[in-house]
Amino acid sequence: MRKRDARLFQIGRYWLSKRRDRAAYYATWFDEEKRRTCRASLETDDLEAAQIALADFVRQHGTMRDCEPAAVKVRTLLRRYYNNHAKLLPSGEAAFYAVPILDDAFGELTVDAVTLDRQRGFIEDMRKAGRSDGYIRRLLAVLKAALNRAVREGEITAAPHVMLLPESEPRERIATTAELAQLLAAARSEHLRRYLVLAIGTAARPGSILELTTFQCDLVDRFIQLNPRGRRQNKKRRPTIPMADFVAALVAKAAPGILVTYSRKRKSTTSRKRAKETPAPLKSIRTPWRRMVVEARRRVRRNAVGRVRALWRAQRHAAAWKALDEAHKRSDALLEIGPYTIRHTMATEMRRRGVEVWEVAGFLGHTTGYKTTERYAKIGPGVLAKAVAAIEGYFDELLDELVDQPGGEWYSSLCARCAPAPRWKGKQVVGNMVVRGVSSEPVSAGFAA
Incomplete structure (x- = not known):
């Protein structure tokens, strides 16, 4: 460590330093609890840029205690909120995109300058830019969370009130059986097909499906623990x-581990060897879903070409234009279907097939409002028989839609009426032991309570 009189630049207890074998400058400080000097690279070798970066680093990570709102900029609290809190949450991605927008609008203001008039001006500007009220509400919610956290952590003494717009109406988009069958047929990769089958069979949220492993599935007692061992339940209850039978067939065929994986090619260290394909977990379903929708829309338009041409050749021009317009509408309607639409569709199908509201709520992981009852009278898989029967009936209807469709054989192989019973019987080989699926799940450090 450099001597105090030899430090290049210092702000409070933070100073600039360099390592002998590195060109970049480092933010350096002495940690009293660990009793050692700590460093963080500023990723620049220019002294002036390093000084600016150090000042920004101190604003984000330095100690703040009981500061007056007039002395702190909103930018500082937004960055501290994201770096120290929001990025660790499931909603961290939303905060990641919201912080730069809020920084442009309020970053240079001090906390006491975030008045209701300025907030109304921000709302008006966002509306002029074509943003919806729901989008604006989510941005203001991040601003409110950042200011409230600063007060809660004792960084500032007070925070202004942040007005939130009324909640928008929930999306009522429910996919039809024909639309969902078109998406199933357009799914080319096996990992996307697996995701779709699990989404239909579990009606779970995308995140829990992507994290689902064979160790959470018990093929003997036929149940799935969507919440893995060691993970604490939150508001998005699992x-x-x-x-369902078709989900059991999928799990029985899968290798031990995460169910939704893709083949990732790893480059070989030598030029003679070919690149190896190794299974890797899918972090997000957005890109595969977008490609599937593009393919489904292309097939809808292509299937309409023959009918339009036949009508045109028969001199039925009005009918041809009408058929073409309907094809475009069916194609555009697929853009409205997202990963969450399947969850909403399955809930609607269960109600349509006579499943009670409380049973649908238990299957989806929703609270019923009776907290004491839920604590002592837990809803288990044995009391959700009607829900799973409704899902199996809906999957049979999808198979009827997939007859003679590309990829239909893959889905039919999971159906009990088309395939033999799974031979796995709920057991996994782990090391030299044969154990049941749920009992062998390793506790993840990231999910530990």
Whole structure:
């Protein structure tokens, strides 16, 4: 460590330093608890840029205590909120995109300058830019969370009130059986097909499906623990649900581990060897879903070409234009279907097939409002038989739509009427032991309570 009189630049207890074998400058400080000097690279070798970066680093990570709102900029609190809190949350991605927008609008202001008039001006500007009220509400919610956290952590003494727009109406988009069958047929990769089958069979949220492993599935008692061992339940509750027959067939065929994986090519260290394909977990379903929708729209338009041409050749021009317009509408309607639409569709199908509201709520992991009852009378997979029967009936209807469709054989192989019963019987080989699926799940450090 450099001597105090030899430090290049210092702000409070933070100073600039360099390592002998590195050109970049480092933010350096002495940690009293660990009793050692700590460093963080500023990723620049220019002294002036390093000084600016150090000042920004101190604003984000330095100690703040009982500061007056007139002395702190909103930019500082937004960055501290994201770096120290929001990025660790499931909603961290939304905060990641919201912080730069809020920084442009309020970053240079001090906390006491965030008045209701300025907030109304921000709302008006966002509306002029074509943003919806729901989008604006989410941005203001991040601003409110950042200011409230600063007060809660004792960084500032007070925070102004942040007005939130009324919640927008929930999306009521429910996919039809024909639309969902078109998406199933357009799914080319096996990992996307697996995702779709699990989404239909569990009605779970995308995140829990991507994290689902064979160790959470019990093929003996036929249930799935959507919440893995060691993970604490939160507001987005993950229930334990019964397993549909077609989901059991999928799990039985899968290798031990995460169910939704893709083949990732790794470059070989030598030029003679070919690149190896190794299974890797899918972090997000957005890109595969977008490609599937593009393919489904292309097939809808292509299937309409023959009918339009036949009508045109028969001199039925009005009917041809009408058929073409309907094809475009069906194609555009697929853009409205997202990963969450399947969850909403399955909930609607269960109600349509006579499943009680409380049973649908238990299958989806929703609270019923009776907290004491839920605590002592837990909803288990054994009391959700009607829900899983409704899902199996809906999947049979999808198979009827997939007859003679590309990829239909893959889905039909999961159906009990088309395939033999799974031979796995709920057991996994782990090391030299044969154990049941749920009992062998390793506790993840990232999910530990």
